[in-house]
Amino acid sequence: MSRSPALLILDVFNTFDFPGGDELATHTKAIVPAIVALRDRFHAHGAPVIYVNDNFSRWQDGFDELVDFVRGSGGAGREVADALAPAPTDLKLVKPRHSALFETALPSLLSFLDVRRLVVxxxxxxxxxxxxxxxxxxxxxxxxxxxxxxxxxxxxxVERTLTHLRDTCAMKTPRSTSIALP
Structure with a gap:
């Protein structure tokens, strides 16, 4: 088992152009500083940082084109995209559905990296x-x-979902500053 977990950063590149999108954008902007700080800690420890993002049915776009599309949308999408732009060493995948592990290269990548622990x-x-x-x-x-x-x-x-995951999967939900890295 890898000594370090992999940091997964999911679906942060978003236009927020849907019913409820304004609310999601507001809550997303509030978590950006914690994600940036955690990502920076992973970088400092040489631990893998992997972005996985919905493709928004843009089947011909790669990850970078998707980020450019979101930046071009302006508003909260651009603000979040600018703050969370991947570093050149970060790994980037697009996904067709909800799970980052479903029909993506992520399982193969995690196997190659010998990672069994994920910080999502x-x-x-x-x-x-x-x-x-x-x-x-x-x-x-x-x-x-x-x-x-x-x-x-x-x-x-958020609380309902995290409670469900704690109860059914014994998953931990600490503050990001408590994540231990070797």
């Missing part, structure tokens, strides 16, 4: 975070979701 951050807690953590649990990965690094349209949705 991003949006939305009650959708893509939930699907990814449940899928990871089924596949035998240990997952942690720092409570201050995930957002949904409401705080109630």
């Amino acid at each position: 951050t991003g949006i939305a807690t009650d959708s893509c975070i939930l699907a990814t953590v449940l899928d990871a649990h089924v596949r035998g990965y240990e997952s942690v979701v720092p409570v201050d690094t995930t957002a949904a349209q409401t705080e109630e949705r």
